[in-house]
Amino acid sequence: MTTVPVPVLLLAVALALVAVVLLWKVLVTAGLIGLAQWAVITQAENTTAVMVAVGVPAIVLAVLLRRATRAHHNRSFSRPPLYLRRQEATR
Secondary structure, three states: OOOOOHHHHHHHHHHHHHHHHHOHHHHHHHHHHHHHHHHHHHHOOOHHHHHHHHHHHHHHHHHHHHHHHHHHHOOOOOOOOHHHHHHHHHO
């Protein structure tokens, strides 16, 4: 079995720490959503409540991902924002 050199381990720990610092809001939000889902799934006997607890975050995530992917593709073909069109009309 080979051992990993100490500098490589320190680099991995530093990169993981930077990732946590930069993404802490996402990690906290994901943790809270997961905690709420776990609480509903383990405590609720109603299948509708379980479906809502699992489905609503999935739908919100799908909408946000769709928006994020469409924003990059349509920028070159989209019209300028409304405030720029108003400035052009008043010139």
